[in-house]
């Protein structure tokens with residue numbers, strides 16, 4: 265199949281492209297290299313099944329493809345808050361352009377949505393039926409509301425134009441090729457530990473997150489894309505095993521052998537206290553569940569960041 269991956273030079277996109285090429289698909293990676301890089305896809309460039317194109321998804325794109333994975337969007341607060349208007353445009357105009365393309369060429373299309381659509385949730389763990397609690401005017405809104413609007417567009421194209429859509433709500437994912445200084449908690453802790461700097465924990469360290477290793481996530485995205493047409497999602501994809509930030513910091517110290525100290529800073533505005541996916545729907549509809557425990561994934565991620573340093 266001819267498969268378009270937008271945001272294909274990013275963290276998740278580059279792993280997805282690799283897996284698709286390994287599965288003998290013809291892959292077109294489209295990226296404006298805002299947070300992605302050619303380093304992430306350099307190992308694919310010599311492969312005739314792989315093609316990279318510099319393009320910004322806020323502009324229309326005309327290509328012949330059978331499937332589209334729409335991943336283009338900066339994902340870490342540092343990057344999506346750098347130019348918030350562009351972030352909303354990327355999610356909303358990007359979705360409109362990719363859905364328009366899917367309609368024209370009758371392609372099946374998958375949206376990389378996010379657990380951020382649940383905002384700071386009152387329901388725990390979050391099921392897909394929960395509508396979320398997002399501050400529409402806060403600093404995270406450009407990302408959260410942009411992704412919510414993209415979901416709306418996907419479901420309107422589904423209802424109005426009978427497009428084959430798939431919506432994945434991705435929870436915290438980590439692994440090799442994350443940006444070292446993107447402010448996300450796993451990369452932050454690992455880089456600080458490897459550099460021997462203080463490990464900065466926001467709040468008292470009791471807030472929790474659940475972390476999904478990249479290989480598990482890519483497996484979930486592929487299963488969702490290949491699922492029967494009636495499965496549109498939204499489907500939560502993430503690892504339901506929860507850790508406190510303090511536990512993550514301590515595991516990072518143990519695995520890196522670092523002597524860094526833990527320091528505590530005030531919580532940023534609108535930071536969710538707790539986030540955990542309910543993946544019952546993914547288990548039942550896709551037969552998917554994560555298999556790689558945090559300690560194992562963290563070891564592989566630490567090895568990657570060591571090589572970067």
Ligand SMILES: NC(=O)c1ccc[n+]([C@@H]2O[C@H](COP(=O)([O-])OP(=O)(O)OC[C@H]3O[C@@H](n4cnc5c(N)ncnc54)[C@H](O)[C@@H]3O)[C@@H](O)[C@H]2O)c1
Pocket residue numbers: 270271272273274275276277294295296297298299300301319320321322334335336337338339340354358376377378379433434435436437438
């Ligand atoms: N990593 C996570 O934990 C996580 C969680 C939830 C959702 N997601 C979603 O998954 C997708 C990929 O995330 P990631 O972690 O790989 O982030 P990333 O920043 O590494 O990848 C995003 C890619 O999109 C590209 N991009 C940004 N704006 C673009 C534009 N206007 N046109 C073309 N390309 C553009 C970037 O250059 C980058 O290569 C994003 O849509 C993100 O919202 C990720």
